[in-house]
Structure formats: structure tokens, C-alpha cells
Amino acid sequence: MSDAATLNFQGKSIELPTFVGSENEVAVDIQELRNKTGMITFDDGYGNTGSCLSSITYIDGDAGILRYRGYPIEQLAEESTFVETAYLIVFGELPSAAELQRFRGQLTAHQFLHENLRHHYDGFPPNAHPMAILSAMINAASCFQPALMKLDDDESFTSQAARLMSQVRTIAAASYKKSIGEPMMYPRSDLRYTANFLHLLFSKPYAEYDPDPDVVRALDQIFILHADHEQNCSTSTVRMVGSSQANLWASVSAGVCALWGPLHGGANQAVIEMLTEIHKSGVKPEEFIARVKAKDSKARLMGFGHRVYKNFDPRAKILKAACDKVLNKLGVHDPLLDIAKKLEETALRDDYFVERKLYPNVDFYSGIIMRAIGIPLNMFTVLFAIGRIPGWIANWREVHLNPKARIYRPRQIYTGPTKRDYLPIGKRAT
Numbered sequence: 001m002s003d004a005a006t007l008n009f010q011g012k013s014i015e016l017p018t019f020v021g022s023e024n025e026v027a028v029d030i031q032e033l034r035n036k037t038g039m040i041t042f043d044d045g046y047g048n049t050g051s052c053l054s055s056i057t058y059i060d061g062d063a064g065i066l067r068y069r070g071y072p073i074e075q076l077a078e079e080s081t082f083v084e085t086a087y088l089i090v091f092g093e094l095p096s097a098a099e100l101q102r103f104r105g106q107l108t109a110h111q112f113l114h115e116n117l118r119h120h121y122d123g124f125p126p127n128a129h130p131m132a133i134l135s136a137m138i139n140a141a142s143c144f145q146p147a148l149m150k151l152d153d154d155e156s157f158t159s160q161a162a163r164l165m166s167q168v169r170t171i172a173a174a175s176y177k178k179s180i181g182e183p184m185m186y187p188r189s190d191l192r193y194t195a196n197f198l199h200l201l202f203s204k205p206y207a208e209y210d211p212d213p214d215v216v217r218a219l220d221q222i223f224i225l226h227a228d229h230e231q232n233c234s235t236s237t238v239r240m241v242g243s244s245q246a247n248l249w250a251s252v253s254a255g256v257c258a259l260w261g262p263l264h265g266g267a268n269q270a271v272i273e274m275l276t277e278i279h280k281s282g283v284k285p286e287e288f289i290a291r292v293k294a295k296d297s298k299a300r301l302m303g304f305g306h307r308v309y310k311n312f313d314p315r316a317k318i319l320k321a322a323c324d325k326v327l328n329k330l331g332v333h334d335p336l337l338d339i340a341k342k343l344e345e346t347a348l349r350d351d352y353f354v355e356r357k358l359y360p361n362v363d364f365y366s367g368i369i370m371r372a373i374g375i376p377l378n379m380f381t382v383l384f385a386i387g388r389i390p391g392w393i394a395n396w397r398e399v400h401l402n403p404k405a406r407i408y409r410p411r412q413i414y415t416g417p418t419k420r421d422y423l424p425i426g427k428r429a430t
């Protein structure tokens with residue numbers, strides 16, 4: 001294979017270097033294109049643009065492969081824990097027993113919010129969406145930590161990473177408690193990360209919640225499956241904001257906002273709303289699929305399709321199996337699961353979905369598990385955010401440590417009016 005690509009345009013020919021990633025992905029390096037030709041590239045929605053070099057997560061969307069730092073998602077989901085996987089993603093290697101114990105200790109040490117932060121919740125109306133609260137409170141929490149503006153050594157970075165991961169969980173649970181008018185709970189130092197989160201959500205001052213180990217495991221697995229996913233919308237946002245040398249917390253707070261949208265993390269909530277609507281209205285899954293396909297339809301089959309996966313999303317496969325297991329264990333029969341399975345079956349046989357390579361994504365089944373556990377619908381995307389924190393931290397750090405890092409600043413093709421002269425208001429057409 002030639003190691004340069006040739007571009008011919010208007011009788012000129014230029015060579016563009018190519019390079020190959022560790023999984024043999026070939027990229028054309030266009031960094032000198034504008035200098036040499038005056039041209040830029042156009043890639044609306046960045047579907048074909050490699051925005052960075054990254055050694056965190058590998059996805060092969062055609063083969064349905066997802067690996068964190070080289071480890072297959074299936075193995076991590078089966079054998080690891082969220083905290084261990086988070087360590088792997090953030091620091092690059094699986095921890096030794098001592099490293100893991102130290103990291104767990106830091107998560108516990110940093111889990112409490114500054115007492116003054118609790119008053120911030122009073123400023124939100126009771127029906128505020130927890131994603132809005134989460135984003136605002138991450139920024140607010142950072143104000144209590146001026147030291148985090150400087151993360152120059154590994155030790156302060158590790159401590160801030162643990163602080164962010166731990167406090168996001170406390171902030172998220174507190175926003176739920178506030179929304180239902182219950183007192184916020186304090187984290188417990190004797191509980192591990194995910195069990196502690198369930199305690200913060202469901203314990204009351206007069207009644208401790210005693211989480212079922214299978215429920216803890218199911219939620220831990222959901223967090224593992226969401227922990228990173230290379231250059232998706234929210235992670236690219238975190239990198240974009242971080243590239244201006246904004247601090248970790250400000251960058252992650254922006255990532256939360258990007259995740260909120262229904263085409264991204266908000267899809268887990270949208271899936272349940274869609275399934276509930278189908279259930280209530282009694283529309284047959286085949287009929288719903290026909291509506292989605294209709295020429296002028298703006299409706300989508302939520303939880304289906306993915307920019308990168310043109311095959312099964314490996315996370316959806318794991319979650320579909322986990323769904324059956326958890327619901328059986330809890331003795332829950334959820335009619336929404338039956339509808340979801342029927343929709344999947346119908347869609348996967350339908351030419352519209354087959355031709356466009358639309359398969360269930362991570363959001364199609366995760367909501368059914370969260371519902372069975374008792375997580376309220378408006379907290380689904382918040383749980384996605386808690387899971388994604390390690391990926392955002394690792395990506396922010398990659399930008400921060402890159403000696404060649406430049407501020408992210410794409411170009412555009414201007415399509416507006418050409419030069420025209422200002423007209424005083426009295427001379428403008430009425």
C-alpha cells in the first residue's frame with residue numbers, strides 16, 4: 001500500500017501523507033491541505049473525520065466490536081466492576097489490588113459534598129430536569145475546589161478524578177431526592193460505589209435501603225457498558241471545551257449538556273416513553289414500525305441506529321441478556337419488554353432497517369432494566385452520565401497531556417450573503 005494519497009484537482013496534484021492506527025485503520029492526514037491548495041474539507045456532522053489520536057477506546061462498527069484500552073467489553077461486563085473499569089479507562093491499565101484499594105479509598109474520601117452546596121438545590125424548581133441540575137452542580141462543586149484549576153501532577157489529577165467520579169454520584173442522587181421532596185441522604189463509607197448510589201437514591205432517614213446484590217451487579221454492569229465510547233457527541237464536547245484549557249469540571253459539565261439530547265444519552269428516556277405510548281395506545285409493533293418508515297414521518301424508532309455501529313451494538317446484546325436475567329430475578333413482568341422484543345424482531349426483518357443497517361443500540365434495553373430496579377424515568381440519562389464520567393475524564397486528560405495540543409477550532413464553508421452595505425432603518429423595505 002502506498003503511504004501517500006494523491007489528490008488531483010484543477011490540473012494540480014498533491015500528495016497527502018497517510019498513517020495507520022494500531023487496529024489498521026488508515027487515515028489521510030489533511031493538516032497541510034489548506035496551506036498547499038487553499039482548500040478545506042467538508043464533512044457535515046463529522047461522520048468521516050478523525051478529530052484526534054486516542055488510545056482509550058476502540059470500536060469496529062461493522063464487526064460490532066468495542067474495547068476499552070484493548071479489553072473486550074464482553075469480558076469487562078462479565079468479570080470487572082465499574083470502579084476497576086473506570087481505573088482502567090482513566091489510567092490506561094487494570095489496577096493492582098493495592099492501586100484499586102487506594103482508588104476506592106479516594107472515592108470514599110471525596111464522596112461528601114460541601115455543606116453549602118446543599119443550599120444550591122433550593123434554587124431549582126421541583127420539576128427541574130436532573131440533567132440540568134447535574135450540569136449546574138458539577139460547575140458549582142468546582143467552585144469549592146480552587147486547586148483543581150491546576151492539575152499538573154499525577155497525584156492531584158488522581159485525586160480530582162476520584163473526587164469528580166464520587167461527587168457526581170452524590171449530586172445526582174441529591175437532585176432526585178430534592179425532586180421528590182425527600183431529605184438528601186449522606187453517602188455511607190462502608191458501601192461500594194454502586195451500592196452506595198442505590199443507598200443515596202432509595203434510603204430514607206428512617207428506613208435504610210438494603211440493595212439486592214443482583215440489582216447492584218446489574219447497575220454496575222450498566223455503568224461499565226456506558227463508561228466510554230470514543231468520539232461521541234458528549235465526549236467530543238468535553239475534548240472541545242478542554243482544548244481551550246478549561247478545567248476538568250467545566251469541561252465535564254458541558255459534556256452532561258451534550259449527553260442530554262434525545263439523539264444521544266437522552267434516548268434511554270425516549271425509548272421508555274415510546275414503549276409506554278405504544279403500550280397505552282394499543283398500537284401494534286408492526287403498525288408503529290410502518291409509521292416510523294412513512295415518507296414524511298419525523299418519528300424514529302428510538303434506541304435503534306448508530307452513527308458508528310452498522311451491526312449489532314455489542315452493549316445492546318449484553319443488556320438484552322441482562323434484562324431477562326434481572327426481570328426474572330426480581331419477579332417483574334414488564335409488558336414494555338415484550339413490546340421492545342417484538343419491535344426489534346419486526347425491525348430486523350424489515351428492508352427499511354436492514355438496508356440502513358439499523359440495529360438496537362445501548363439505549364434500547366438499558367431503560368427496561370433501570371425501570372425494573374425502580375430508577376425514575378427522568379434519572380435514566382443521569383445514570384448514563386455517571387457511567388460516562390471515566391471516559392470524559394480520560395479524554396479530557398488526553399487533550400491536557402498532549403504536548404502538541406491546539407485549541408479545537410473547525411472551519412466552515414460560508415453560504416450566507418456576500419458583501420452588502422448597511423442601510424439606515426428608514427431606507428429599508430417595509
Ligand code: ACO
Pocket residue numbers: 045232262263264265267292299300301302303304305306307308356358361362363
Ligand atoms: N428510526 C428510523 N429511521 C432511522 C433511525 C431510527 N432510529 N435512525 C436512522 N434512521 C434512518 C434515517 O431516517 C436515515 O434514513 P434516510 O437515509 O432515508 O434519510 C438513515 O437511517 C440514516 O440516518 P442518519 O440520521 O443519517 O444517521 P446518523 O448516523 O446521523 O444518526 C442516530 C445516528 C442519531 C443514532 C440515529 O440512528 C437516531 O436518531 N437513532 C434514534 C435515537 C437513538 O437511539 N439515539 C441513541 C444513539 S446511541 C447513544 O448516543 C448512546
